Amino acid sequence: MDVSHILAPLNDAQRQAVSAPLLPTLVLAGAGSGKTRVLTHRVEWLVQVEGVSPHGILAVTFTNKAAAEMRHRIETQLGLPSAPLWIGTFHGICHRLLRLHWREAGLPQGFQILDGEDQQRLVKKIIRGLNLDDARWVPREVSWFVNAQKDEGLRPKHLKDDGDPTRHQLIKLYQAYEDTCRRNGVVDFAELLLRCYEILREVPGLGEHYRARFRHVLVDEFQDTNTIQYNWMKTLVGSTSVPYVVGDDDQSIYRWRGARVENLQQYRRDFHDVQLFRLEQNYRSTGNILDAANAIIGNNAGRIGKKLWTSAGKGAPIRLFRAYNERDEAEFVTAKIREWIARGGKRADNAILYRSNAQSRVFEEYLLAARIPYRVYGGLRFFERQEIKDALAYLRLISNRDDDASFERVVNLPTRGIGARTLEVLRAHSREHVKSMWAAAFECNEDLGAKAVSCLQAFLTLVEKLDAETQGLPLHEQVDHVIQASGLVGHYQKDKADKGEARLENLEELVSAARGFEPEDTDMPPLMAFLSHAVLESGEGQAEAWEDCVQMMTLHSAKGLEFPVVFLCGLEDGLFPHQRSIMDVHGLEEERRLCYVGCTRAMRQLYVTYAEQRRMHGVDNFGAPSRFIAEIPLELVEEVRPKVQVSRPVYSPQSRPTPQQATRPGGSNLSMSGRRFQDDTPAGAFKLGQRVRHAKFGDGVVLSLEGLGTNARIQVVFEGQGTKWLMLGYANLTAL
DNA sequence: CGTGGGCGGATTTTT
DNA sequence: TCCGCCCACG
Numbered sequence: 001m002d003v004s005h006i007l008a009p010l011n012d013a014q015r016q017a018v019s020a021p022l023l024p025t026l027v028l029a030g031a032g033s034g035k036t037r038v039l040t041h042r043v044e045w046l047v048q049v050e051g052v053s054p055h056g057i058l059a060v061t062f063t064n065k066a067a068a069e070m071r072h073r074i075e076t077q078l079g080l081p082s083a084p085l086w087i088g089t090f091h092g093i094c095h096r097l098l099r100l101h102w103r104e105a106g107l108p109q110g111f112q113i114l115d116g117e118d119q120q121r122l123v124k125k126i127i128r129g130l131n132l133d134d135a136r137w138v139p140r141e142v143s144w145f146v147n148a149q150k151d152e153g154l155r156p157k158h159l160k161d162d163g164d165p166t167r168h169q170l171i172k173l174y175q176a177y178e179d180t181c182r183r184n185g186v187v188d189f190a191e192l193l194l195r196c197y198e199i200l201r202e203v204p205g206l207g208e209h210y211r212a213r214f215r216h217v218l219v220d221e222f223q224d225t226n227t228i229q230y231n232w233m234k235t236l237v238g239s240t241s242v243p244y245v246v247g248d249d250d251q252s253i254y255r256w257r258g259a260r261v262e263n264l265q266q267y268r269r270d271f272h273d274v275q276l277f278r279l280e281q282n283y284r285s286t287g288n289i290l291d292a293a294n295a296i297i298g299n300n301a302g303r304i305g306k307k308l309w310t311s312a313g314k315g316a317p318i319r320l321f322r323a324y325n326e327r328d329e330a331e332f333v334t335a336k337i338r339e340w341i342a343r344g345g346k347r348a349d350n351a352i353l354y355r356s357n358a359q360s361r362v363f364e365e366y367l368l369a370a371r372i373p374y375r376v377y378g379g380l381r382f383f384e385r386q387e388i389k390d391a392l393a394y395l396r397l398i399s400n401r402d403d404d405a406s407f408e409r410v411v412n413l414p415t416r417g418i419g420a421r422t423l424e425v426l427r428a429h430s431r432e433h434v435k436s437m438w439a440a441a442f443e444c445n446e447d448l449g450a451k452a453v454s455c456l457q458a459f460l461t462l463v464e465k466l467d468a469e470t471q472g473l474p475l476h477e478q479v480d481h482v483i484q485a486s487g488l489v490g491h492y493q494k495d496k497a498d499k500g501e502a503r504l505e506n507l508e509e510l511v512s513a514a515r516g517f518e519p520e521d522t523d524m525p526p527l528m529a530f531l532s533h534a535v536l537e538s539g540e541g542q543a544e545a546w547e548d549c550v551q552m553m554t555l556h557s558a559k560g561l562e563f564p565v566v567f568l569c570g571l572e573d574g575l576f577p578h579q580r581s582i583m584d585v586h587g588l589e590e591e592r593r594l595c596y597v598g599c600t601r602a603m604r605q606l607y608v609t610y611a612e613q614r615r616m617h618g619v620d621n622f623g624a625p626s627r628f629i630a631e632i633p634l635e636l637v638e639e640v641r642p643k644v645q646v647s648r649p650v651y652s653p654q655s656r657p658t659p660q661q662a663t664r665p666g667g668s669n670l671s672m673s674g675r676r677f678q679d680d681t682p683a684g685a686f687k688l689g690q691r692v693r694h695a696k697f698g699d700g701v702v703l704s705l706e707g708l709g710t711n712a713r714i715q716v717v718f719e720g721q722g723t724k725w726l727m728l729g730y731a732n733l734t735a736l
Numbered sequence: 737c738g739t740g741g742g743c744g745g746a747t748t749t750t751t
Numbered sequence: 752t753c754c755g756c757c758c759a760c761g
Binding site: 358615616619 | 752753
Binding site for chain 2: 581
């Protein structure tokens with residue numbers, strides 16, 4: 001058989017990895033070295049050359065995005081139908097297995113999944129239920145403890161109570177939380193993995209069945225696996241299947257949430273004669289950028305070892321900018337972006353990367369003033385929005401009455417006279433009789449006043465009615481009916497504050513999402529499939545994602561992405577590396593890997609900036625330049641404004657950026673003229689300082705603009721009415 | 737029952 | 752500085 005089409009587009013190292021013998025394999029894939037390509041071509045190799053049935057292949061990733069990308073590439077590039085393969089995230093695959101084997105797993109057929117927020121609410125409820133002080137027992141920390149145990153594969157019964165009272169109480173809380181989840185028929189994210197792992201090991205025949213089926217198990221981003229994920233994989237592979245693992249120890253940046261880089265080495269020990277391949281040729285960055293990245297990461301101990309190289313040229317030097325303060329830094333970045341655009345580059349070619357989210361604000365102000373559209377990644381995702389979760393809670397109650405989290409969320413939304421008192425009675429009853437809130441609501445009539453009983457009755461009838469009325473309807477009509485008949489739509493219509501309208505739009509979008517939903521698993525009821533989908537795939541905002549905007553995000557969320565121009569900002573000791581990681585070597589090494597990840601995002605130009613003075617939490621900090629800066633070889637760096645040149649910025653330290661100031665000496669001398677904020681939104685019609693008229697508030701002056709598209713807001717000082725923020729889309733302002 | 741002001745806390749994030 | 756949470760008030 002002719003296999004040249006599989007190997008032809010690959011370099012030598014990639015070829016070796018793709019065509020490796022059917023033995024345990026580790027591919028150390030450097031940043032930008034064609035990792036996904038190797039994975040997809042390996043699948044093709046297995047099927048077309050080794051004659052492996054697609055049915056026998058399992059490919060696991062961390063994010064839905066990576067899974068979708070892989071599925072897409074296998075279908076289009078390789079022309080294989082991807083349906084018979086199992087491709088998914090750890091959580092997605094475990095979910096699928098638990099749906100298939102809910103009986104063996106001891107779960108109700110319609111079990112639901114708690115997201116992080118749901119989990120925290122539930123934990124909080126349990127803490128209160130045990131009459132504990134929730135200042136001492138912080139819900140966040142307690143759920144963190146629970147998750148950490150589950151990630152290690154530990155149940156409450158496995159935990160040693162060593163006499164430490166804090167630990168003792170935490171174990172009790174873990175146990176209570178477990179009991180509640182069981183009673184409610186819900187599982188959290190960590191539970192999906194742990195429960196799946198347990199049934200594979202403990203249910204007779206089940207592990208054997210899947211080991212016989214999945215002869216090839218491929219795992220992406222292996223350096224991010226935690227203990228339970230690693231053990232799960234090991235169980236699934238057993239001694240008969242072939243693991244094929246891809247990762248990069250230098251890009252392990254999730255130790256703080258349980259990931260163990262050591263799993264790479266552990267894997268080499270646990271599976272004998274693991275073949276090791278290194279992908280070191282980089283197709284993304286220039287030589288200088290790679291040299292800098294290699295030099296930085298070279299300071300870490302215990303690496304498996306790898307050196308990125310490129311056949312492209314050295315490229316531009318790394319440009320280092322020392323700012324006076326965070327505003328000076330933002331001004332510099334804005335000016336450079338403006339230059340790039342003026343030379344015909346796209347706005348989206350530029351990425352501003354920072355260590356912590358709070359840093360985005362100053363950049364936003366300056367980009368706004370410069371009328372350069374931007375997008376900040378990492379806000380609330382669609383299915384995490386309040387109104388969406390409200391709607392989902394009704395839908396979840398319809399499929400599972402015992403879901404207390406959902407019950408509590410909407411029992412009084414919109415308000416129907418069920419107050420804290422009533423709920424307290426229900427909670428007490430539910431605790432005492434070990435029943436769900438729903439069940440308790442039927443049994444508490446003697447303990448409640450007549451008014452409470454009738455209000456509660458109205459709610460119970462409503463849910464039953466919603467259930468009955470949506471039976472047999474297509475999914476999107478079910479959703480539409482529920483948001484209308486539950487009163488949610490009416491509730492948000494009344495909410496005249498600026499957010500109400502946006503929430504209504506989101507609810508409508510939920511109906512559209514339901515209309516367009518195509519379940520992968522056809523034997524599940526559509527509503528249940530949709531609800532699971534909503535939790536497991538919380539939904540990147542698609543709407544405005546493709547507009548040409550400057551990209552702003554944390555270093556963590558930049559992993560896996562690439563940009564022609566990267567601004568690595570805020571390189572100050574204490575901020576990056578972060579104060580809380582500076583103490584121990586492991587923490588510091590992880591920060592260094594984060595820095596390595598940041599550098600290797602850049603394709604053509606890498607700017608590194610730091611500020612001598614930075615205002616954080618309302619106080620000025622004077623941090624030394626990050627130690628990582630000193631780790632970049634001097635000959636690769638060009639300082640943009642050397643220290644000797646002591647020109648101070650002309651604006652006063654307290655001034656806010658305005659278009660005029662942003663172009664004064666000290667910044668760039670490029671003209672602002674003619675660049676409208678965004679041509680296709682109403683924002684383009686208004687400028688700072690412009691006079692406008694509002695039907696109700698009268699005349700005023702535009703103070704500032706914020707956000708993009710449908711989210712754009714405008715701040716106006718009205719004569720005699722004060723300052724108001726308005727949603728630009730609804731404000732109906734006229735320019736005067 | 738809903739809101740406004742006072743208080744404390746403020747890496748990083750996916751599923 | 753800013754945001755989210757809690758409690759007190761209307």
